[in-house]
Amino acid sequence: xxxRCLSSLLYQLSQSHQTLLATKQLHALxxxxxxxxxxxxxxxxxxxxxxxxxxxxxxxxxxETSNRSVYLWNSMIRAYAQDHLFENAFSLFEQMRxxxxxxxxxxxxCISRACMEKFDGFGLRVTHGGVVVMGLGLDFVTxxxxxxxxxxxxxxxxxxxxFNGVVEPDxxxxxxxxxxxxxxxxxxxxxxxxxxxxxxxxxxxxxTVVGLVLGFVDGxxxxxxxxxxxxxxxxGFDYSPHVRxxxxxxxxxxxxxxxxxxVFSSLSRxxxxxxxxxRCGFESDVMVASxxxxxxxxxxxxxxxxQVFKTMTRKSVIVYNSVILGFGSHGLLSQALKLxxxxxxxxxxxxxxTFSALLCACSHAGSVQDGREHFHRMEVEFGIAARVEHYVHxxxxxxxxxxxxxxxxxxxxxxxxxxxxxxxxxxxxCVIHGNSELGExxxxxLSVIEPEKTAYKVMLSNIYASNGKWDDVKTLRDNxxxxxxxxxxxxxxx
DNA sequence: CTAGGGTTAG
Numbered sequence: 001x002x003x004r005c006l007s008s009l010l011y012q013l014s015q016s017h018q019t020l021l022a023t024k025q026l027h028a029l030x031x032x033x034x035x036x037x038x039x040x041x042x043x044x045x046x047x048x049x050x051x052x053x054x055x056x057x058x059x060x061x062x063x064e065t066s067n068r069s070v071y072l073w074n075s076m077i078r079a080y081a082q083d084h085l086f087e088n089a090f091s092l093f094e095q096m097r098x099x100x101x102x103x104x105x106x107x108x109x110c111i112s113r114a115c116m117e118k119f120d121g122f123g124l125r126v127t128h129g130g131v132v133v134m135g136l137g138l139d140f141v142t143x144x145x146x147x148x149x150x151x152x153x154x155x156x157x158x159x160x161x162x163f164n165g166v167v168e169p170d171x172x173x174x175x176x177x178x179x180x181x182x183x184x185x186x187x188x189x190x191x192x193x194x195x196x197x198x199x200x201x202x203x204x205x206x207x208t209v210v211g212l213v214l215g216f217v218d219g220x221x222x223x224x225x226x227x228x229x230x231x232x233x234x235x236g237f238d239y240s241p242h243v244r245x246x247x248x249x250x251x252x253x254x255x256x257x258x259x260x261x262x263v264f265s266s267l268s269r270x271x272x273x274x275x276x277x278x279r280c281g282f283e284s285d286v287m288v289a290s291x292x293x294x295x296x297x298x299x300x301x302x303x304x305x306x307q308v309f310k311t312m313t314r315k316s317v318i319v320y321n322s323v324i325l326g327f328g329s330h331g332l333l334s335q336a337l338k339l340x341x342x343x344x345x346x347x348x349x350x351x352x353x354t355f356s357a358l359l360c361a362c363s364h365a366g367s368v369q370d371g372r373e374h375f376h377r378m379e380v381e382f383g384i385a386a387r388v389e390h391y392v393h394x395x396x397x398x399x400x401x402x403x404x405x406x407x408x409x410x411x412x413x414x415x416x417x418x419x420x421x422x423x424x425x426x427x428x429x430c431v432i433h434g435n436s437e438l439g440e441x442x443x444x445x446l447s448v449i450e451p452e453k454t455a456y457k458v459m460l461s462n463i464y465a466s467n468g469k470w471d472d473v474k475t476l477r478d479n480x481x482x483x484x485x486x487x488x489x490x491x492x493x494x
Numbered sequence: 495c496t497a498g499g500g501t502t503a504g
Contacts, residue, residue: 106498139500209502242502
């Protein structure tokens, strides 16, 4: 009886927005009934904690549950991966592999996605290997995640191989493949697959259209884009905010602001089946308007962007982010900061993109003080862990201002893996400020991180040369030649 | 007995 009560309570909670406080109360309730030992309840609690980014509590529940189901493992791994705590996710995965519970198709899907978000092509191949060994090579769930990950990392051929290996791809598989092409800008390929799936009798949905239209990046594709738009209207299958916002972006990329605005305002047009408006209300406005605001700013019509923003009755974090980024990229730092203040006043919770936009604004305006302050506030006041892009902005900001040592110290404190983006940003600042000492250190690190990139070694060799270290130049070049690297046209040797 | 987990936007 009590158990049934709890079940229905859990069900209700899982339907509604779950706050951290409510999760803690629920957790306490479950502890008093000794139900924590049931992996079912433990899984739910972990999920709720994960939604509230309380990974410590989630992990505690995981550790205290001795009877671990696949669900339990997966939810913990997923929690880490979603918060970009990749190291924890991967080490837990390793632990799982040596436990008696075997990873399933969803575990591998999760890990593939984590590799993608970590930009880890090598790890992805290893994961793919594991998938094949486990006999999951033909599974829809795993394969669609692999297709997405491979194509996002630029390995389109591998993505196609995975896709082609599956006999009768389901809708999600098709969508993954088509968005993969779209993302990479291969619009012909996307169209080809779109036609193929329709010939095979598969009906596209909103995801398909969004993925397809992603690849339309040129004015000459306007007619085809309009065709797809017409197709959406005709089918009426899922003329959702996502679809419409991607159409707005598509029209803006194709330089057709008129149509973009038409899609935006189509919500209030009476001739679109009425039921849709009733069903979605004006919630859906938010996403489409965000795309429109973003488009106006990118096209240089900042005032129009602001106007659309002001007319929106219901705003969201996303649209605030768009406008802050819009202001920032036009060098309007004070307006960006003002809007950030307004957003806090209205009770919106900034996310990692908000700070990305703010730091970008600071970096454009060259305001070191504001940059430092907001980087600090992000972690301390808002509990948002800095991601690589935040570091890149800070390094650019500090580096351009000549604070090269501070920038380098910041890199040393990075809790996420240092990549070539961060180091590259610092290196160019070293070059600008003529600091060849630090430049040498950075170029060296870069050539270690990405040994296959000749350009970094050439850069390093040039810096050695400018520092008068001819012996090092010679050793490096001899090594390069030993590795079979030829002098390529386009790369300038001193 | 029950479950979540794979593909869209900035």
